[in-house]
Amino acid sequence: MTGTPTEATHANPLRDPEDRRLPRIAGPSGMVLFGVTGDLARKKVMPAIYDLANRGLLPPGFSLVGFARRDWADQDFAQIVHDSVKEHARTEFREEVWRQLAEGFRFVPGDFSDDLAFDNLRRTIEELDQARGTGGNHAFYLSIPPKFFGDVVQQLQEHGLSRQTDGSWRRVVVEKPFGHDLASARELNDSLAQVFPTGSVFRIDHYLGKETVQNILAMRFANAMFEPIWNSNYVDHVQITMAEDIGIGGRAGYYDGIGAARDVIQNHLLQLMALVAMEEPSDFRAESLRREKEKVLAAVSLPRRLDLSTARGQYDDGWSGGVRVQGFHDEEGIPKASTTETYAAIKLGIDNRRWAGVPFYLRHGKRLGRRVTEVAVVFKRAPHLPFHASATEELTQNTLVVRVQPDEGLTIRFGSKVPGTSMEIRDVTMDFAYGGSFTESSPEAYERLILDVLLGDPPLFPRHEEVELSWKILDPILEHWARQDRNGKAKPEPYPAGTWGPASADKMLARDGRTWRRP
Template sequence: MPPPTKQADTTVSNTLTGLPDNAPWFNPLRDSQDKRLPRIAGPCGMVIFGVTGDLARKKLLPAIYDLANRGLLPAGFALVGYGRREWSKQDFEDYVHEAVVAGARTEVRANVWERLAEGMEFISGTFRDDAAFDTLGAKLAELDRTRGTAGNWGFYLSVPPDYFSDVCHQLKRSGLAEAPANSWRRVIIEKPFGHDQDSARELNRVVNAVFPEDSVFRIDHYLGKETVQNIMALRFANQLFDPLWNSHYIDHVQITMAEDIGLGGRAGYYDGIGAARDVIQNHLLQLLALTAMEEPVSFTPAELQAEKIKVLRATAPVYPLAKTTARGQYTAGWQGSTRVPGLREEEGFSDDSNTETYAACTLEINSRRWAGVPFYLRTGKRLGRRVTEIALIFKPAPHLPFGDVMTSALGQNAVVIRVQPDEGVLMRFGSKVPGSTMEVRDVNMDFSYSEAFTEESPEAYERLILDALLDESSLFPTNEEVELSWQILDPIIQYWAQHGRPEDYEAGTWGPASADRMLAREARTWRRP
């Protein structure tokens, strides 16, 4: 379809918007409300603290390049790295280029790279170095003049939470946290958001003392995944599902995040944290909230966050915890055809480590819609395969006009939302087996993103970084969501701390026997994806 006729008083050139020459023409005055069109960040820049770490190198820097390559960043976008290394501008450019070549999702094009590299700078210093932060302030003021960033800066804290206080203090002391008139300053922080409810509150207090809550963007990269956002489309754009999405029809819900990798080399981060704090408190409870929430009045950040908060307030562990939770630690075993070591054989882990690599719990949501429906959450390392999914298992039909033999291979209906790696939605239902006899068994109807759409889904960090620059906070947990999540999980972690060590499970299996018993007490079983 040819582009619409351009009017002289409402056009904006691709040069001004930062769009590549082959990008579709965009008129912001006319089309700003059309959600099908790409949203382009206005004049701005980003400072990344911890830019030499794994997260920045593997995820953040490639995502920023991909956004630029897709024409979603302004032409004058500036990227400033902050770290202890004594790097020149050219050293930093070389480092970023290496990261982009290794991790970018889109083609590395010379003209895009050159334009992005023009706005790159590096500041050497520690997080307690007053002079370095003063130098940073002077550099941002210079970039406002030379790159047209208009005083709009996002500060990405890709650092451990122990350093949040130091960085926030320096941003406040140096005046960097205070935006000039008609400009903005925002802070983007990575998990973990504390290690329990009290520490989360303290962390929120530290950050909110410098940045107001509406300028704080807490990254949960799972919320940036296309399939997670599709939960809302699946539920609220289809009359097919909404009447069945409740306790009248759903027997239980299983939310799984399984990984087939171990923890080699990550003892410094993981030991003492464990699977529950690392995954359940943030990723899985956010998936639960999106799955169980009521339809929001609109998809504005405030309305969407309000519905998630209602769900989290109504969520609690099911007791007794000895029977409704499980935790484990992987031992040596076979991952496919490879023999792998157990956790206590990994470098950095001691023989008496009580850090769980598998965690499962049973939660209930005390609401009219979900009363009596258990939500089973599980996560683990060195499991059978890498998969993240949400499975809604339906109650059996109240009456089957078939003999037992005819339905011996028939299970319960299910809707499975696959978050990764094979993004899509699967529906399981009964169908007659071809032949002269009446035999009913399970069949699958499978929707796959990769087969249904030709456009490749953007990486989660692309979406979340762009949203932060656009002040679109729908996909970012608020401080209240974080504290409520800890309120749900704290009793479970405290119980585990008082009752022995995790149960062993062999690498390559699906977790400890106690996890199977957890469901078997209600005559249920885990899905084996």
């Protein structure tokens, strides 16, 4: 990398570090996609690959090999990709781009225990190295249930598919959940580490690929106005919310027994918290970012009374988007006695000099009022207000809100004088929206992350240390809820679909003299 350390620090991560005007383009490479029949592959991975090719960010000889238990030929797989691209790609469909990309498509039928299929996969990759010039560089994308991760990576090792020769690379990509507790996460990490070196394992958290999430770092460290007040002297508390207006859909087989805390809080929301709370890294290399995030996660503390500082619920029937919807226990495949939570809220502290005494409230739920993900930093009230009491009745606390989705941007709420002869103060907001400020379109998260895999650029991928620290935070809460279920003391509280969660979540904040923001 050329340039001074300062230039490297502030380089656009979407651009070539040698020349920030140029996009980063992957070198000779290919990808093997396990689980090609799943929703994730069809709706996210395949369209993202096409969009990258359409933007000129993939090499001309890029190859994509599908692996599944289907009696398909190469052209059948190509048709599956074609249909997925036409339906879900962000960029326009261009026939010349499609033809070049489709020339590198291959399909290998078989299941995860089929030695002959993995032998066929090895021969297919060797043929692509010769025919497409992929240079022995291949990423194995495991878009499959985590229980099969160990089986697949073991087969890759036994058939020589994970072996890296001089000048080439092999990488593995895994999707969440990264285990269901600390013990299973460690077991998963061990099985991956036995086959692939740490730097070749990419754990995808698609939230970390979102432009607005990355903008948290830009906002904090590129502007002198925020960092001096980004501490317990000025911040009252932080709320991190991921609300969904949909139910579990057809995911009963996955969701029951997993729940809101494991599905979202353990990964997405704790990662957001780490980005908000971390110290400034020395640079934006992967190791520097991870080091600061790990310090935050290691400093997290749980309240003594988990019964008073956590809340969980299950959506009941109600109205969502003007449509009557059924409750969680009426969803197909959900047992009537299920205690899996569809809403979870927790209160955490961070025991370090910057954040001591500042509570972080994290919540996630399904069938809530609307779809929104945001980080709200709520500041303390001014220590002295030299105004008549009646002049500031509507004045609330200053708040900085990072909107992650769907309306990406940033809002600052502050008090301002109402026009007129009297000194009346009222809340106003100043709003920044990505769509209105930049002509460039934001890449979809999977585009950014897949390109990073092919480039071997891992800043946005959590390593196993971060995953294990996250489970250390969440495990005591899950164990507390499990004890409540066993003892019959408490179960998830019902809340009507279309509302903002169970009453216990409101009480959790009310005990601290606070309320949830209404996004």
